[in-house]
Amino acid sequence: MQTLIYVFSGTGNSLLIANSIAKKLPQSKVIPLVDLLKTSLSPKLEDVNIGLIFPVYFYKMPAIVKRVLEENLLPKSKTIFCITSSGEETPNVIYDVNKLLGKNGSSLAFGKSLSLADNSIILKTSLVQRNIALNELDLKIDEIVQHIKNMDHIPLVAPNLWHLTLSPLTKFSFIHLYSAQNRYVDSSCINCNLCTRLCPVENIRNIDGKISIGQNCEWCFACLNWCPTQAIHFGKIHPHKTQQYHAPGIHSSQLSHRK
Ligand SMILES: Cc1cc2nc3c(=O)[nH]c(=O)nc-3n(C[C@H](O)[C@H](O)[C@H](O)COP(=O)(O)O)c2cc1C
Ligand code: SF4
Numbered sequence: 108m109q110t111l112i113y114v115f116s117g118t119g120n121s122l123l124i125a126n127s128i129a130k131k132l133p134q135s136k137v138i139p140l141v142d143l144l145k146t147s148l149s150p151k152l153e154d155v156n157i158g159l160i161f162p163v164y165f166y167k168m169p170a171i172v173k174r175v176l177e178e179n180l181l182p183k184s185k186t187i188f189c190i191t192s193s194g195e196e197t198p199n200v201i202y203d204v205n206k207l208l209g210k211n212g213s214s215l216a217f218g219k220s221l222s223l224a225d226n227s228i229i230l231k232t233s234l235v236q237r238n239i240a241l242n243e244l245d246l247k248i249d250e251i252v253q254h255i256k257n258m259d260h261i262p263l264v265a266p267n268l269w270h271l272t273l274s275p276l277t278k279f280s281f282i283h284l285y286s287a288q289n290r291y292v293d294s295s296c297i298n299c300n301l302c303t304r305l306c307p308v309e310n311i312r313n314i315d316g317k318i319s320i321g322q323n324c325e326w327c328f329a330c331l332n333w334c335p336t337q338a339i340h341f342g343k344i345h346p347h348k349t350q351q352y353h354a355p356g357i358h359s360s361q362l363s364h365r366k
């Protein structure tokens with residue numbers, strides 16, 4: 108059976124997971140999640156498996172994923188699975204996805220929270236931890252692929268109450284640190300337009316050679332992490348080259364939303 112894997116990714120961890128699954132799963136296709144917002148009607152396909160892969164922000168799903176689920180934009184399927192990528196394991200998000208699917212009469216067949224590396228600049232994952240996570244990834248992918256092939260339905264783990272408490276606290280401190288009102292590009296910008304191509308929601312524009320960051324941010328941090336001159340600043344956060352992160356083996360062109 109065909110598997111359509113919808114992915115949202117700023118710095119490539121989620122895309123790495125999606126590509127690794129697709130490599131081991133014949134008849135599978137990786138599709139940018141944002142494409143679901145571009146078509147007015149989602150395809151009515153009953154006989155496909157649907158995958159949803161995305162990063163975790165503030166112990167929650169990204170707003171764009173929430174919108175896709177609330178507006179019921181995923182193609183119909185009996186087997187929907189969800190994989191999240193994050194700095195640490197965050198099982199609550201899978202639970203939240205299942206709840207939203209439930210409102211439209213659907214449910215998750217299974218979900219998995221994978222920890223890879225944190226891309227939020229201030230909470231950098233050590234190289235040792237990153238390598239451990241990468242080394243373990245292959246086995247976890249094999250397990251996920253097997254679940255998809257078997258069309259397994261696995262009960263979800265109960266929410267972690269500590270993470271429920273942490274979520275609003277992290278969001279509050281991040282919004283303060285990475286202030287949406289004080290985001291700017293400094294004079295080291297070389298006008299390469301990489302940030303405008305990477306922004307999944309067209310929140311960065313090049314107006315007559317000047318890069319401008321809008322207010323419609325998804326918090327994916329693609330722009331902060333990929334800018335070749337570290338010219339982008341979010342509030343109190345001024346990324347240094349050594350703090351920038353992107354997933355190993357993923358090239359920016361694979362995440363580009365515009366030519
Ligand atoms: C704004 C923001 C908030 C984040 N919040 C969390 C979090 O609450 N818990 C966590 O484990 N990782 C968190 N992360 C880390 C990302 O979930 C992680 O790096 C993810 O794998 C990035 O995926 P991507 O490379 O596909 O964009 C956050 C990252 C950003 C940019
Ligand atoms: S990625 Fe950086 S250098 Fe390139 S246009 Fe954007 S801000 Fe300028």
Ligand code: SF4
Nearest residue numbers: 306324325327328330
């Ligand atoms: S402005 Fe930057 S962080 Fe916000 S959505 Fe666009 S690329 Fe992502």
